Amino acid sequence: MLNNVGWSLAVEKLLQIEVPERCQYYRVILGELSRIADHFTCNGASAMELGAFTPFLWLLKVRDWVWDILERETGARMTHSFGRIGGMAAPPTASFKDDVRQLIPEVHKVVKETEIMLLRNRIFLDRMQGVGVLTKEQALSYGVTGPVARSTGIPYDVRKDHPYMVYDRFDFDVPIGEDGDNWDRFMVRLEEIRQSVRIIEQAIEQMPDDGPINVDDPRIVYPDKDEVYTTIEATIAHFKLVMEGLRTPKGEVYSFTEGGNGELGFHIVSDGSGTPYRVRVRPPCWYNLAASREMLLGGMIADIIPTFGSVNMIGGECDR
Amino acid sequence: MPKFTLDGREISFDPGETVMEAAWREGIEIPHYCWHPGLSVAANCRMCLVHVESGRQMEMPQLAFDEKKGEYVPTTKPKLQPACQLAAAEDIVVSSTNDEVKTAQASVQEFLLLNHPVDCPICDQAGECKLQDYYYEHQATLKRKLTEPVHKPKGVRFGPTIIYDAERCIMCTRCIRVCDEVAKDHVLDMRERGNKNEIVLAPGRELDHRYTLMTEHVCPVGALTSQDFRFKARVWFLKSGQGVCTGCATGCNTHVDYDPRYGKVYRLRPRDNADVNKYWMCDDGMMTYTRHDTDRLLMPTTGRGDERMPVGEDEALDLAAEKLKAVDASKLAVVLSAQHTTEDNLALAKLAAALGADQLYLAALGGWEGDDILRSDDNNPNRAGATQAAGGVTLKSVDDLLADAQSGAVQGVVALGWASAEQLEELAPLTALDGVVSLTSHVGAFPAVASVAIPVADIFEIDGSFVNDKSMPQAFRPVLAPPTGVDPAWKTISALAGKLGKDLGFQDLQSLRQGLSDAVEAAQ
Amino acid sequence: MAVEVKVIKKPGRTIAEQVYIPEIAKGLGFAMGRFFKNTFGPQAKKEIATVKYPEEKVEYPERFRGIHRLTQRTDGSPRCVACLCCSTACPAQCIYIEPAEYDPDDPRYGYERYPSVFMIDELRCIFCGYCVEACPCDAIRMDTGMHMPPSTQREHFLYDKETLLSIPGRDGSYLTANPRHEPGDPTHPGVDRERGH
Incomplete structure (x- = not known):
């Protein structure tokens, strides 16, 4: 979902349009839910790899509840395919806000439980603290972003430093670590879950209950289906979008958002046609993975497991 | 100015x-x-x-x-x-x-769409329709009219090639003017006025002159659709290559529209060239693309009649060389083709010269009527090119070849191309000869009597040039990849020469073309 | 806005943590407490997040993108007119369609066309839903609420036109919601050259 939104924002920047406010809140909430799901998975897997299976299951239980909401909204648990240039594929469901409100206490509860079960366990502490250290300088030189960078003490968060959509309206903190070890990465993610919940709580209150989701331009968004079935104008607009794709002005744009693992950037070069002339994705994990060399050097073979787990490498982003 | x-x-x-x-x-x-x-x-x-x-x-x-x-x-x-x-x-x-x-453009556009049917899903024009393009550029608003649009006849058969849909028609009268001004046949006209008007045929007539597909070509919307192209493909999947029509010696310039996913040509369209075809092509020329897919020879074959069987490429060349070696050069007939490119013919002429064979013939198609609009009297695209390639040697006809074969003056044949003016039975005397080698893209009269037939690439698959009846050379580029194991004829001829122990003095198309200017000079 | 930063401090370690045993007992106790509560506790207090799958099933939500279906007209013919929009929009290129024209005697001749072949390779499909969005006729839908039935043979995942037409929507309906007039409908004006305007 964060990728969906990131890409849509990049093309929207090229088109110089802004989606309606309701959609921006919708995107923020769905995005933060995805971030929570991401951090739950990463932290749960980190713990499991060190032998703590129960926290893994408990974290994934809540992740599945997050996914239940995303599935209700988007139609798929993981491959959402829900973001559209100029809006979203569909407006929020009627029960969206209530669903999210019901979820929030569960998230808090399981984060608390995880802390009780893990954070005083010596095996966990020994394998996380002081292991896989990345210094601030190394992090900067590798272009590391996201929780990995923040764990070294760099307070860089795109949502704060370059606010996009409506992130400047929310009150939330950027958690940072001190040493950049596995423990800090784990704890930064755990804290970010709480901060995401704070954002969601505020966004739910501020989000309008009605209003358009998509921009009002048949050249960007598919026209309403009823119009397409019965009028030629809408049919033509529909066909133009299907046949040629969405035509953007000539030019290039770099747009970046805070993905689950750091700065997710899209560099698009457009030649004015319906397909991009060139697209380059700046995936956070590619840089984070590169920096894992520095974390692992001089350590033990066994340390690869917690370190690699806490980097949260997404294979698809490193496939290039 | x-x-x-x-x-x-x-x-x-x-x-x-x-x-x-x-x-x-x-x-x-x-x-x-x-x-x-x-x-x-x-x-x-x-x-x-x-x-x-x-x-x-x-x-x-x-x-x-x-x-x-x-x-x-x-x-x-x-x-x-x-x-x-x-x-x-x-x-x-x-x-x-x-x-x-801008206001006027948007209003005109909205007006033209007032009664337009919701037909994009079933309309062949979708993707190259002016209504779609201009809607996107100049209107981009949704419908304001609430009433049912006016309905008119749909799917009206205008003739063997054209179907008319009055609801889609915007009454631009381009088709009427094409019939009047290009085909010089006033077979279409408009009747009624306002939202009732439609294009109609002259009473008792069909749209059956030689340029009917031009009415579809000029139609800016999907009102006229070609019976041949109808519902075959979606134009947004098609890519376009540049070709030259093989229909006659006029050499009309074409866009070759093909689907790159399937490697299939779906239609030809005229390509503007003020010196040759202006904006037009005739129906027969537009349909020449259908030859490409039908009756292709894909494997080398050997033997005649029931004994015909496929052989490997190299084996076929060996066999051809062996059969040609057995024939005395003075009794070897080399048949150039008016359907093949100048380059292919030149390569064959060079082979003839290298072997010392001086009996050159020209295979050409007949049975065609020209007119004074576009169609040439000669329906072979490259008679002039083949003659140039022969470098001044007089080319005898296929009739002469048969006579010479029967008199014993010819004991072996190397023939380029499938096309000849003759029917299969008429070439029968050649079956008496052992060494008849046919280099051909399609099954036809020559390959049928050949003892060895070797496939070569078709016109859409090669780089080459034709010389039209105004002595104007026109080059074209390959559009599709040839079938696996099939080469352009000039390459196959070069390989055959290698098997015969001769070097034709060219390695690629460029050095072959170098030899072309020499041949042209020799001809002069 | 000033960057609000929350520094996470490392907790110091107590002797109780260093000797390991108390913490493991605490963790185990916590987990076992949940185990006993969920196994023997009163029904209302149980916190079981799973369902007993084959017997109990979670209903797919309204927007769930399941296997495709083709909608029908009232006479049972496919609503699809083979415009190829879905296969154009398909990022996985899993839809293969061959358009065909109605017989000149058919009332739909000139008005409609139909797919003679409509094939979806459900293995190749990524269930993005773009085909449904791209359909200008409400002919293809993914509202079946069904996931793909498993099979060990690839051919079972090639859904042809008849299969796709035979799958009902979640509400049991096969019909399209496209209100377009059809030749033969009472609402269709049915103009032809003979009858005039």
Whole structure:
């Protein structure tokens, strides 16, 4: 979902349009839910790899509840395919806000439980603290972003430093670590879950209950289906979008958002046609993975497991 | 040259040209439906309205809604003029993009779509339709009309090639003008007025002249569809290559539209060339693409009749070389092809020279009627090229070949191409000869009597050139990849020469073409 | 806005943590407490997040993108007119369609066309839903609420036109919601050259 939104924002920047406010809140909430799901998975897997299976299951239980909401909204648990240039594929469901409100206490509860079960366990502490250290300088030189960078003490968060959509309206903190070890990465993610919940709580209150989701331009968004079935104008607009794709002005744009693992950037070069002339994705994990060399050097073979787990490498982003 | 200004850009024109023509020549497209560079001006679609900003303004009275008064008040607006009919004049300032013009374009577009059916899903024009393009560029609003559109006849058969849909028609009359001005046959006309009008056939007639597909070609919308192309492909999947028509010696320039996913050609369209075909092609020429897929020879074969069987490529060349070696060079007939490119023929002529064979023949198709519009009397695209390639040697006909074969003057044959004027039975005397080698893209008369037939690439698959009946050489580029294991004929000939122990003195197309100018000089 | 930063401090370690045993007992106790509560506790207090799958099933939500279906007209013919929009929009290129024209005697001749072949490779499909969005006729839908039935044979995942037409929507309906007039409908004006305007 964060990728969906990131890409849509990049093309929207090229088109110089802004989606309606309701959609921006919708995107923020769905995005933060995805971030929570991401951090739950990463932290749960980190713990499991060190032998703590129960926290893994408990974290994934809540992740599945997050996914239940995303599935209700988007139609798929993981491959959402829900973001559209100029809006979203569909407006929020009627029960969206209530669903999210019901979820929030569960998230808090399981984060608390995880802390009780893990954070005083010596095996966990020994394998996380002081292991896989990345210094601030190394992090900067590798272009590391996201929780990995923040764990070294760099307070860089795109949502704060370059606010996009409506992130400047929310009150939330950027958690940072001190040493950049596995423990800090784990704890930064755990804290970010709480901060995401704070954002969601505020966004739910501020989000309008009605209003358009998509921009009002048949050249960007598919026209309403009823119009397409019965009028030629809408049919033509529909066909133009299907046949040629969405035509953007000539030019290039770099747009970046805070993905689950750091700065997710899209560099698009457009030649004015319906397909991009060139697209380059700046995936956070590619840089984070590169920096894992520095974390692992001089350590033990066994340390690869917690370190690699806490980097949260997404294979698809490193496939290039 | 005198100049005028269009949208801030200076455009020079010849006296007598219209604003539209001068802009078109400069590569600027003023939106239009009914105007076509090759046809007379009708000025009935009103899409090309422009505003002449210089000189005394013509004003038109109109009622406009006044927000303050809350009612309509009389006022004026500038009178716009159709660019296709507006003669360009020195120093006039024309705008095709100011607000007045934009309003007019959007209104005309909306008007044309008022009764248009919701047919994009089933319309072949979708993807290359002017209504779609101009809607996107100049209108981009949804429908305001609430009532049922006017209905008219659909799927009307105009003739063996064309289906007409009156609901989609915008009455630009381009098709009528094509019949009148290009085909010189007034078979179409318009009846009724207003939203009842439609294109109709002359009573008792069908649309059956030789240029019917041009009516479909000029149709800016999907009102006229070609029976052949109908529902076969979606145009947005098609890519276009540049070709030359193989139908006759005129050598009309074509766009070859093919689907890269399947490697299949779906249609030809005329490619503008003021010196050859202007904007047009005849129906037979448009349909020549169908030859490509039918009756291709894909594997080398050996043996005749029931004993014919496929062999490997290398084996076939060995076999051909062996059979040709057995024939005395003075009794070897080399048959050039008026259907193949100059390069292919040149390679074969070189082979003949290297072998010392001096009996050159030319295989050509017949049975065709020319006219004084586009069609040449000769339906072979490259008779002139093949003659040039022979380098001044007189080319005998296939009839002579048969006579020579029967008299014993010819004991072996190397023939290029499938096409000859003869029927299979007429070539039967050649079956008496052991060494008949046919290099061919398709199954036909020559391969049928050949003892060894080797496939070569078809016209859509090669780089080459034709020389048309005005002695104008025209090159074209490959559009599709040849079938696996099949090469252009000049390459196959070169390989065959290698098997015969001869070097033809070229390695690639460039060095082969170098030899072409020598051959042309020798011919002169 | 000033960057609000929350520094996470490392907790110091107590002797109880260093000797490991108390913490493991605490963690185990916590987990076992949940185990006993969920196994023997009163029904209302149980916190079981799973369902007993084959017997109990979670209903797919309204927007769930399941296997495709083709909608029908009232006479049972496919609503699809083979415009190929879905296969154009398909990022996985899993839709293969061959258009065909109605017989000249058919009332739909000139008005409609139909797919003679409509094939979806459900293995190749990524269930993005773009085909449904791209359909200008409400002919293809993914509202079946069903996931793909498993099979060990690839051919079972090639859904042809008849299969796709035979799958009902979640509400049991096969009909399209496209209100377009059809030749033969009472609402269709049915103009032809003979009858005039």
